[in-house]
Amino acid sequence: MNAVDLFKSxxxxxxxxxxxxxxxxEPELCVCDLVSVLELPQGTISRHLMQLRxxxxxxxxxxxxxxxxxxxxxxxxxxxxxxNCLKSCFEDEPMLxxxxxxxxxxxxxxSLACCVQQNLQGRPVMPSITPxxxxxx
Numbered sequence: 033m034n035a036v037d038l039f040k041s042x043x044x045x046x047x048x049x050x051x052x053x054x055x056x057x058e059p060e061l062c063v064c065d066l067v068s069v070l071e072l073p074q075g076t077i078s079r080h081l082m083q084l085r086x087x088x089x090x091x092x093x094x095x096x097x098x099x100x101x102x103x104x105x106x107x108x109x110x111x112x113x114x115x116n117c118l119k120s121c122f123e124d125e126p127m128l129x130x131x132x133x134x135x136x137x138x139x140x141x142x143s144l145a146c147c148v149q150q151n152l153q154g155r156p157v158m159p160s161i162t163p164x165x166x167x168x169x
Contacts, residue, residue, distance in 0.1 A: 033088045033107050038114065041087045045127070046072065046080045051089060051103070052128045055118035057135055060093065060102035069135045 041047050049070055054061060063081070067074050081101055084090040088107055093100045106112035122128045 033111060035110055037087045038089070038110060041084060041089055042114065044080065044083075046070070046076065047084055049128060049131055050077070050080055050084065050101075051118050052122055053131050053135060054090065054101060054103050055115065056132055060100040063099050063101070065138075066101070068138055069131055071134075 042051070050066065053066065053069060063074060063077055066077050066081075070077065078099075081090060081092070081099075085092055085101075088104055089111075090101050091104045093102070103115060103118075106115055
């Protein structure tokens with residue numbers, strides 16, 4: 033990761049919001065949770081997450097049809113400093129504070145984790161994917 037790509041990634045407000053949210057919440061968040069918190073379209077969120085992944089700032093894990101994003105481990109000294117700053121340098125930034133407040137409110141209201149279904153006993157159940165089988169003619 034070079035410094036120019038790192039700082040270009042941080043200069044875009046949506047990407048900064050995504051990184052700040054990932055650095056100050058759960059170890060990983062599903063795209064649907066990021067959409068709920070940032071109140072932006074899924075396509076916008078996914079496009080910016082792809083840019084962050086290409087630069088090496090976030091990691092992705094697929095589980096079924098769901099994509100879970102987390103901060104990537106620091107690859108350089110500058111990357112490590114940026115990760116530390118994301119956790120502590122932006123308390124005075126209104127948009128970032130509002131994102132964290134919205135995340136907390138949604139989490140309390142249990143409106144997050146749209147990718148986890150509940151069974152009758154209220155336990156999380158991951159959706160199963162059944163392949164479509166073509167009917168023989």
